[in-house]
Amino acid sequence: MKHVLRNGIILDGTRDMQPVEGKAILVADGRIMDIVPEGQPVGGYEPVDLEGAYVLPGLIDIHVHLALSGKPPKSSDKAVDYTKLYQLLTGNPAVRAAAKEMVAGYARTMLMSGVTTIRTVGGVLDFDAVVRDEIESGKRVGPRIVAGNMGISVPGGHFAGSIATEASSPEEAVEHVRQIAATNPDLIKLMITGGVMDSSDEGEPGVLRMPPQIVKAACDEAHRLGFVVAAHVESTEGVRVALQNGVDTIEHGARLDEELVSLFKERGAAYVCTCSPFVPYAEFELEESHAAPFAKANGRIVKDGVVSGAKTCLAEGIPVGIGNDVGCPFVTHYNFWRELCFFHKYVEAPTQQTLHLATLGNAQILGLDDYVGSIERGKSADLIVVRDNPLDNLAALRDVQMVMTRGKLIRDPRVKRMREIDQLLDRYM
Numbered sequence: 001m002k003h004v005l006r007n008g009i010i011l012d013g014t015r016d017m018q019p020v021e022g023k024a025i026l027v028a029d030g031r032i033m034d035i036v037p038e039g040q041p042v043g044g045y046e047p048v049d050l051e052g053a054y055v056l057p058g059l060i061d062i063h064v065h066l067a068l069s070g071k072p073p074k075s076s077d078k079a080v081d082y083t084k085l086y087q088l089l090t091g092n093p094a095v096r097a098a099a100k101e102m103v104a105g106y107a108r109t110m111l112m113s114g115v116t117t118i119r120t121v122g123g124v125l126d127f128d129a130v131v132r133d134e135i136e137s138g139k140r141v142g143p144r145i146v147a148g149n150m151g152i153s154v155p156g157g158h159f160a161g162s163i164a165t166e167a168s169s170p171e172e173a174v175e176h177v178r179q180i181a182a183t184n185p186d187l188i189k190l191m192i193t194g195g196v197m198d199s200s201d202e203g204e205p206g207v208l209r210m211p212p213q214i215v216k217a218a219c220d221e222a223h224r225l226g227f228v229v230a231a232h233v234e235s236t237e238g239v240r241v242a243l244q245n246g247v248d249t250i251e252h253g254a255r256l257d258e259e260l261v262s263l264f265k266e267r268g269a270a271y272v273c274t275c276s277p278f279v280p281y282a283e284f285e286l287e288e289s290h291a292a293p294f295a296k297a298n299g300r301i302v303k304d305g306v307v308s309g310a311k312t313c314l315a316e317g318i319p320v321g322i323g324n325d326v327g328c329p330f331v332t333h334y335n336f337w338r339e340l341c342f343f344h345k346y347v348e349a350p351t352q353q354t355l356h357l358a359t360l361g362n363a364q365i366l367g368l369d370d371y372v373g374s375i376e377r378g379k380s381a382d383l384i385v386v387r388d389n390p391l392d393n394l395a396a397l398r399d400v401q402m403v404m405t406r407g408k409l410i411r412d413p414r415v416k417r418m419r420e421i422d423q424l425l426d427r428y429m
Contacts, residue, residue, distance in 0.1 A: 002028040003409060004042050008050030008385065010035070013057040013359035013374035017352060019389065025055065027381040030407035034377055048409065053401060054389055056355070057374050058116025058143075058382040060362035061336045063251055063274050063323020065163065066103045066131070067124040071418070072280070072329035073290050086162035089124055096125070103127045104134070106333045107142040110326075112413035113334035114400040116382035117363070117372055119146040119187070119323070121230050121251060122163040126150075126183035133184075143405065144382070146366055148230065151189035152176050152218055157209040158191035158198055158232055170217030177221040188222040190215060190231040190247065193238035196281055196302055197328065202294040205302050206235025206254060212245050219246030230272070234302050236260070239309075243267055249321070249365065252302070253309035261316050270319040270365045273310040275342035276335070277328035278303040283428050289329070303346070310347045321365045322358045330425060334415040337397035341429055344394055351391050381407040395429070 005025040011017050026033040026045060036042065067089065068082075089099040103124070110118055120128040132145035151164035152173060160166045165180075167173040177188055192210045199205045215231075222229045228248040233239050236254045243250070243263040249270045256264075264271070280289045281299025289296070313320045324331055324339035336358075344354045363373025371380050385402035403410045 001407070001409070002026075002045045003048050003407075004045035005048050005050055005055060005383075006038065008053055008055040009389070010375055011054055011056040011355065011391065012376065013356060015353075015356050015360075017356065019054070019391070025375065025383075027404070027407050030381055032375060032377055032379050032381050035375070050385055053385050053387050054396070055375070055383055055385050056390070057359040057372065058384050058403070058405065059114050059336055059358050059397070060117040060366070060373060061110065061115050061323055061326070061339070062119040062146075062321045062362050062365060063272055063325050064110070064118045064120045065122050065325070065327035066106050066118075066120050066128055067099065067163065068327025069106075070327055070330060070332040070421070072421070082159060082162040086124060099124060100127045100130060104131045104140055104142065107131055107135070107145065108140070109333040109415050110336070111141065111143045111403060111405060112400075112410070112415045113336060114384040114386075114397060114403060115143055115336050116384070116403070116405050117144040117146070117366070117368065119148065119366060121148045121187075121189045121232075122151040122159060122191075123147075123149055124163060126185075129184045129186075141405070141408070141410075144368075144372065146186045146368075148187050148189045149183045149185040150180050151191055151232075152180070153191035154210050154214065158193065158195045160191070164189070164191050167214055167218070170213050173214045173218040174221045177218050177225070181222075181225050181227065185227070188218065188227045188229050190218055190229060190242075192231045192242050192247075193234050195232065195234055196278070196295060196298045199295065199298050202297045203301065205298040206233070206238055206305065208235065208237050208241060210241075212241050215241055215247070216245035234305060236305070243269060250309075251323070252306055252325075254305035255308045256312045261312065261318070264313065264318045265316070270321055271309060271313040272321040272323050272365070273306060273343060273347065274323050274325040274339070275306065275346055276324040276331045276339045278306060279342060279425075279428060280330040284424070288424055307346045310343075314347070314349065319361070319365055320357060321362050322354070330421055332418055332421060334417060335422075335425070337394065338425060338429070340394045340397065345429075351394055354394060355390055
């Protein structure tokens, strides 16, 4: 199908984007064929009247755990046992097949919410890569997926025994990289420090769990095999170990000193900011989050570190990406728009810069900017349409009227929302 998108206002995703009126977008063969003056005759294209709405590049979420739902615990005494959950999802072939369908369903939800590209950074077995390939082949409808598959942790480390394997030595780390590489991922994920969700005392979320020699061995082997390495890090010490030993993207982050700023620049590394996971812990009342008091304190520690690191990187010209850590408590697959609002609120980035980072900026970090991230001739037709101007209020991204993925137009996309989660989060926007 060939479409001409008319009567819309274009936000192209570039750094200095401004609303552009009087232009029409020609889409054919899954690509943006041209951007022409409104009213120019174009034969053979089906007109799509946007009725004055805003059209922009599909959003790109670069920190996603597809297999996790985002549902919060019902009480502080009933925290989710992720190892038990992983064992349940992988227990037998029938359950594994159902779990893969669940992952595919969550991916579709992300697309219907306006996210046309995702990067997964820790999942169940090889489900992320399998779903990626099924979408690419046309078997399923979903976003473009950059798949991380299983991550690598250490005994007692972050998500060890669930969405991450356990490496006890550099030699084991190398073997685990090879085993994960055999599942056809696009990157390797390491769990270098602890996190809020697996801490048991105040001050623990960023404690170093993975020794430097294991980090180096894993990074060296991943790079030898042609993979970039992303790493869960929530402390200054963790960032230092990660960058000194070869990590390419720091996920979450922490406060940065001058040495770390220099390391980022020397390595060409990127900082992926995630605000959504700390909000429930740091901001909610305990009866709302169902978290232990020490977890609230840890949430505030992580919040301060993540935000400080992002601000430093923006000021120093270090690439900053945006992800929402889908799957953490209260972080659902249709709420990436909230991450942009939180980034704007806490990092104090202008709406224009925030929207740029969540589109072309994220595409550049992924190395996909030749194909996605902006509205330009020749790029994949990954587009979304919203009624109001997100440069005025990023919450305009909450209600997506149309989604286009690789030129396939989806009118009036719908997602199943979790009302209780949304009502609670709305209070903290």
